Amino acid sequence: MKLRKSLVAAGALASAAALLTACGGGQIGQSGGDSKPAxxxxxxxxxxxxxxxxxxxxxxxxxxxxxxxxxxxxxxxxxxxxxxxxxxxxxxxxxxxxxxxxxxxxxxxxxxxxxxxxxxxxxxxxxxxxxxxxxxxxxxxxxSDSAEGGKLAAQTLAKLVGDKPGSVLVLDTIAGTSTTNARAKGFEDELKNHPNLKSAGVQFTQNEPDQAATKVTAALSSTPDLVGIFATNLNTGEGAATGLRNAHKIGAVNLVGFDASPSEVEGLRKGEYQALIAQDxxxxxxxxxxxxxxxxxxxxxxxxxxxALHPITKADLDANAQYFYKQQC
The missing domain is CATH 3.40.50.2300 (Response regulator)
Incomplete structure (x- = not known):
């Protein structure tokens, strides 16, 4: 009887082990094997x-x-x-x-x-x-191809500025953000192909509009020949527009933003931005x-x-309405 009971107990344990294995008992951080979510x-x-x-x-x-x-x-x-x-x-x-x-x-x-x-x-x-x-x-x-987007922004800004010499500031978000960092690099690389324009450096804003506005205020003071700003996303763009507005420099310094939020589109329509690089x-x-x-x-x-990416200026604003971002579905 003892032997029979031992065999039954062993079989029950084996069945339980098999069941746990089939259910995937791995914890977070373990390999999980063939575990699949329910x-x-x-x-x-x-x-x-x-x-x-x-x-x-x-x-x-x-x-x-x-x-x-x-x-x-x-x-x-x-x-x-x-x-x-x-x-x-x-x-x-x-x-x-x-x-x-x-x-x-x-x-x-x-x-x-x-x-x-x-x-x-x-x-x-x-x-x-x-x-x-x-x-x-x-x-x-x-x-989106962020590096290509930065390149496209630099080319667009160069067309806006023409032959006028001057410095250009890049406003990035947070170090370690793959997309905006690549946009900044793509922009800086392309800027080297336009000898009348020189980089005023890349400033990080922690993705906060008020920090972007502060960076623009400082750049206007330290860089008298500032002719352009590239803002790598929505928040940096809105902050840059605020900085230019506070300094009464709207239109005097070309602002190229990335994205096409309702506020950015309205800003382009009002002349606060000179161009936007819209994503999809x-x-x-x-x-x-x-x-x-x-x-x-x-x-x-x-x-x-x-x-795909789409450069938009005030001249072709309405023709690109399909790329404007939504505030609700």
């Missing part, structure tokens, strides 16, 4: 910051595509473009991971660990807009969902996709 039709979008027209437009494109393909997409964004805030959101997914996470990493290195943890729980990872420095994590990455965030969101679904359904996935 939410097979649920997608999560974590943009860089909430209430920003670029990311709202991305969300609209992603939601429409998810609905079309029979998936449910939920969006949750940090209050600021901040790695610790975004990390809190991503870490909270660990207990109930989505089938796929679409994310715009707020820091190319700091967001690696939390995103990797979600991947370890079985979620597919798709980067939208920004990307991790480690290219092994995401199944696909969709963004709705397309980025749409393609992000497509790649996530392809990864989940075992279809072909494209590792890197590039969305």
């Amino acid at each position: 939410n097979g039709k649920k997608l999560m979008l974590v943009p860089g910051v909430q209430a920003e027209p670029f990311y709202i437009s991305m969300q609209c494109g992603a939601e429409a595509e998810a609905k079309k393909l029979g998936y449910e997409l939920t969006t949750q964004a940090p209050q600021k473009f901040d790695a610790p805030m975004q990390t809190q959101i991503v870490n909270a997914l660990g207990a109930n991971p989505p089938a796929a996470l679409l994310i715009a990493p707020t820091d190319a290195q700091a967001m690696l660990a939390p995103i990797q943890q979600v991947k370890n729980r079985g979620s597919k990872i798709v980067e939208v807009d920004t990307a991790l420095q480690d290219t092994s994590v995401a199944a696909s990455s969709i963004s 965030p709705a397309s980025i969101g749409q393609q992000g969902v497509q790649q996530a679904v392809n990864a989940l359904e075992g279809k072909a996935v494209t590792r890197n996709l590039t969305a």
